[in-house]
Amino acid sequence: MPTPDQELADAQAEADEATAADFRGPLIQACELLSRDEVQAVLGPLANPPDSPPEDASDTAESRCVWHGAEDRALSLAASHEGGAERIALIEPHSVPEVSGTWEQARLQGCCLLHAVKDEAMLSLDFSAARIDAAQAGKLMDLALSRVHEPLESP
DSSP, rough: OHHHHHHHHHHHHHHHHHHHHOOOOOOOOOOGGGOOHHHHHHSSSSSSBBBOOHHHHHTOSEEEEEEBBTTTTTTEEESSSOOOOHHTOOSOOBOOOOOOOOOOOEEEEEEEEEEEEEEEEEEEHHHHHHHHHHHHHHHHHHHHHHTTOOOOOOO
């Protein structure tokens, strides 16, 4: 026969389980954060529709999207909907980007990897093969961050 303490613990566990709320948001689909026209405006004509590379065990992003242009130009966006402040704090080495945006925090790794956090979401834009400057990347990042909670419709 269970003890009163055990009965209380079991009842509390059942109550916790019954009232548990899942505060995690929906996963972000990186390809739904920038339109084809927006990417083409900086990258030039796209060679094909954007693709989402297969998951890599070492990749902590929820999703990734790559747009391919002519002459081996490419732009990659990785997205995660939570833990942005903790994730961005771990990025080393980094500099503060010389472009501004509506993000809460941003880091620039090397010349061409821009990370930004807004509302706990973190996006990483790799523009190393895009042949664009940091100002253009910052504008794309701002657009993508503005759509984290209301992505574009899938094509």
